[in-house]
Amino acid sequence: MDIQELAANLLAGDRRSLARAITLVESGRDDHRVQALELMELVQKSKREALRIGLSGTPGVGKSTFIESFGMMLVGRGLKVAVLAVDPSSARTGGSILGDKTRMELLTRERNAFIRPSPSQTELGGVARRTREATLLCEAAGYDVVLIETVGVGQSETVVAQMSDLFLLLLAPAGGDELQGVKRGIMEMADLILVNKADGDLKAAAQRTRADYAGALHLLRRRPQDPDGFPKAATVSAIEDAGLAEAWDDMQALVEWRKTQGYYAQTRADQAQYWFVQDIRNGLLGQLDREPLKSAIKGYAAQVSEGEISASFAAQTVLDALKGLP
Template sequence: MDIEDLKTRILAGERRALARAITLVESGRADHRAQALSLLEALKGHGREALRVGLSGTPGVGKSTFIEAFGMMLTAQGLKVAVLAVDPSSARSGGSILGDKTRMERLSRDKNAFIRPSPSQSQLGGVARRTREAIDLCEAAGFDVVLIETVGVGQSETMVAEMSDLFLLLLAPAGGDELQGVKRGIMEMADILLVNKADGALKSTAVRTCADYAGALRLLRKRPQDPEGFPKAMTVSALEDSGLLTAWEEMQFLADWRRETGQFAGRRAEQARFWFEAEVRERLLARLKREPVKGAMEALARDVEAGGLTPSAAAEELLRDYLQMG
C-alpha cells in the first residue's frame, strides 16, 4: 500500500481513502499495523481540529435516531460530520451486525456525512480498540464534527470520555431508574444530559425527567473544566427535530469556553498520555498470548493447579524469566 498516496487522498477529503485507512488501522495483521502506524505518523500535525463528541445511552433510548437528526442539522449548516458507531460483538462468535448505517438512511446519503460502523470486539468502554485512531483519520480528512456512538451504558463506558472533547448522555423519559446501573461515575463524566423523545404524550414526562436530572447534577461537585451552569440537562426530540439546535449551541459554548481557558488543549494532552499508557498495557497483555510466554504460562498454571506453586510465586517467575520486567 502506498502510504504517501493514501495520506494525500485523506487530506483531500476522499471518503473512499478514509474508509480504507480506517480498515487498515482496525486490522490485526502485523504488516497492516506497521502500515497504519506509518500513516498515522505521516498525518500527525496536519493542523485540523474537529469537535469530538462522545455519545452514550441505554439500548432503545434512540441514539441512532438522534444522531441522524442531529447530523442532518449540522450538515444543513455546511458542516462535515463523521459518525463512528460501535456495534457490540458476540462473545461467542465475535461477529457484529453493524447495522447502524441502515438505521441512519438519510444521513448515510448526505455528501457531507461519513458513517463508519465498527465492531467492539469485546473491548471495555464500548469502543473499538482503534476508534481513537479512526477519530484522528476523520479529523485529518477535514470533518468538522466527529460523533462517537458507544455500546450501551455502564461503568466501563466512561472510556469514551478519554477520546472526546464533549460527552453526551442520552436518556429516556421516566428513565430515572436506568441510572441505577450507571451510578455516579457516568454522571460525573457527562457534560450534557439529553432527555430524548420529548414529544407527543411523553413530552410532559420528559420535562419532569429533565428537571429531576438537573437537580441531581446540582448535587455533584463542580469540575474545573466547566463554566457556570454545566453540566446541564436538556430535552430533545429527534423525531420532531426540536431542541437539537439549542443543544448544539450549548455544545459550542462549552467547547469555546474550554478553548479560551486552556481546558480544551489540556484535556487533549491528558488523553494522549492516557492512550499511550493503555497501548503499552495492551501490548504487554498481547505478549502473554504468544510463544514462548504462552507455553510457559500454561506450564506454570498447571503447577499452580497441582499446588506446587502459589499464584503469586508463579506470576513472579513468569514476569522475571519471560517478560524481563524485573
C-alpha cells in the first residue's frame, strides 16, 4: 500500500480512501500498524479540525434515527458530516452486527456524509480501540462534524467524552423513571441531555422527563467550562425534526463560549495527553500477547490453577520479565 498516495487522496476528500485508511488503523497486524502510524503523521500536518460530538444513550432510545435526522439537517446547511458508529461485539464469538449503516438510509446516500460502523471488540468505554484515530482521519478528510455513537450508556461508556468536544446523552420519555438507571458519572460529563421521541402520545411524558433531568442537573456541581444555563436538558423528536435546530444552536453557543474562554483548546490538549498515556498502556498490554511472554503467561497460569504458586507472585514475575524486554 502506497501510504503517501493514500494520505494525499484522503486529504483531497476521497471517501474510498478515508474508508481504506480507517480499515488500516483498525487492523491488528504489526505491519499495518507501522503503516497506520506513518499515515497518521502525514495527515496530522493538515491541522484540520471538526466539531467532535460524542453521543450515548440507553438501548432503544433511537440513537440511529436521531443521528440520521440531525445529520441530514447539518448536511442541508452545507456541512460535511461523518458518523462513527460503534457496535458491541459478542464476548463469545467476537462478531458484530454493524447494522447502523442500514438504519440510516437517507444519510448514507448523501455525498457530504460518511458513515462507518466499527466493532467494539474487547474494548470497554463504548468505543472501538482506534475510534480516536478514525476521528482524526475524518477531520483530515475535510468533514466539519464528526458524530461518535457509543454502544450504550453506563459507567464505562464515558470514555467517549475523552475524544469529543461535546457529549450528548440521549434518553427516551419515561416520566422520570429512567433517572434511577442513569449513572451519575455520565450525567456529570453530559453537555446536553436530549429527551428523544417527544412527539405524539409521548410528548407529555418527554416534557416531564426533561423537567426531571433539568432538576437533577441543578444538583450537580457546576463545571468551570460551562456558561450559565449549561449543562441543560431539552426535548427533541427525530421523527418530526423538532428541537434539532435548537439543539444545534445550543451546541454552537457552548463551543463558541469555550473557545472564547480558552477551555476548548485546553480540553483538546488534555485529551491528547490522555490518549498518549492510553497508547503506552495498550502497547504494554500488547507485549503480553507476544512471545516469549505469551508462553510464559500460559505456563504460570497453569501453575496458579494448580495452586503451586499464588496469582500475585506469578503476576509480579511476568511484570519483572516485561521490564527486561528490549
